Amino acid sequence: MDQATEIIREHPEYRIRAQTWRTYRDLYSGGEQLRTHAERYLIRRHREPGEVYAERLSRVFYENYAGSIIDWYTATLFRREPVVLLEGPNDGARKFLGGFLGDCDLRGTSLTEFMRARFVEALIYGTSHIVVDFPRRAETAGSRAEEDAEGASRAYLAGFTPDELTNWNYDDYGNYEWVVLRTSALKKARPEDPEWRLETTWVYFDKETFRTYRHSEAAPGGMPLPWTGPSGPVELIDAGRHGLAKLGRVPLVDLRVPEGLWLMNKAGLLQLEHFNKSNALSWALTMGLYAMPVIYSEREWSQMVGESYYIQLGPQDKFGWTEPDGKVYQIAADNLGRLQEEIYRVCYLSQAGGSLSGNGQQSGLSKQRDFAITQEVLRAYGDAVKETLKRVLNAVNDAREDGLTIDVSGMDEFDIGDFSTEVADAKALLELGISSPTLRKQVFLKLAFKYLCDSRQETKDRIAAEIEDGGTVGSGNAEGGD
Secondary structure (H helix, E strand, C coil): CCCHHHHHCCCHHHHHHHHHHHHHHHHHHCHHHHHHCHHHCCCCCCCCCHHHHHHHHHCCCCCCHHHHHHHHHHHHHCCCCCEEEEECCCHHHHHHHHHHHHCCCCCCCCHHHHHHHHHHHHHHHCEEEEEEECCCCCCCCCCHHHHHHHCCCCCEEEEECHHHEEEEEECCCCCEEEEEEEEEEEECCCCCCCCCEEEEEEEEEECCEEEEEEEEEECHHHCCCCCCCCCCCCEEEEEEECCCHHHCCCCEEEEECCHHHCHHHHHHHHHHHHHHHHHHHHHHHHHHCCCEEEEECCCCCCCCCCCCCCCCCCCCCEEEEECCCCHHHHHHHHHHHHHHHHHHHHCCCHHHCCCCCCCCCCCHHHHHHHHHHHHHHHHHHHHHHHHHHHHHHHHHHHHHCCCCEEEEECCCCCCCCCHHHHHHHHHHHHCCCCCCHHHHHHHHHHHHHHHCCCCCHHHHHHHHHHHHCCCCCHHHCCCCCC
């Protein structure tokens, strides 16, 4: 790692996984991104004419179940922000962390929003990477007060995906010994410059130092091309000690989900199969709309056939149309329904992936069991996020020598149950005839607050007061109410 030419080397595992990461990114994004790269995923039939395959590519579409599932898990997990608990007498450190929670990357991004983006990446790629860094200074500050005044102690975070971590090595304890991060961007120094340039940057971190390398080359048409290596020399532009040097650790923290909870890895092949089957069925249905005329005649046929022509049939001649009888179409549609249900099942959301035919109905007990499984998965995700948050915040705390004790809680309660099931359970409970006005009021309070979870707090308070005063309706009136 001493020469600039060595910085471009890629880890053998990176080269193996790069294509998979690209596929998973396209499957999550869907839309025009997948449509642009559809030739990678739409299987060409044996000896299929090029013009037919090109037309199928132009008509391609994608039903993005995996992307919606990942977004649902993310929205549900982060509906309530994690709670950061600080202990220690250092008021200055508390004030800093308060500002850090609101802007963790010097771009105005809150720590919760930053971790939300990293969590999405972890569900797509299996891992997301976080760099903990500090602003560079030409000279060492004489005191902590000088560091604070110049902003040198203002820690910040940067997120990276696994396809940006191109090389790495672990020490004997399984921690990073060094890493190389590579990013690329289109840039123009001035608006009047004639062309865009593709600027690629490599940053090398070990346990004490960093080195930054850069390469710039023309980007014809302003379009970044697939990475094939630099076309010219790579130059060293910066080097020094990084912010965690005194801790003796590489400033890279991983948010990693277990293999069994890596959702895109579990659903990716099913999504590709669904993609090809649904497009094949759509193409067959479209072609079936253009039925071919068939003429049964013992005479030699030489008449012109078309929309502006007529045909003359003999006494024994017959005219008809060829069209499929539809059996294979029904089989394909049923298979698509099973694939859709399987995508939701392997992502622990069986209760959300109902049959496309509308015939798949679950009992209340079955739904509760499925929701319980989903809640356990969400708690596992919450534990992974909280543990990563603690490692990030403790790295910042240790590097700044603030002396605080930091813990992270929350992300363990989720309102994902079926409200109709809870109403039915509450009704069954009340029909037991338990003589308790308090129980009746608490049941109504729980149902009202869950149904109106997005209402303003003053509205909830007023509803709670009315229920406490016995202001319920019909058979639900609390016993003893006026």
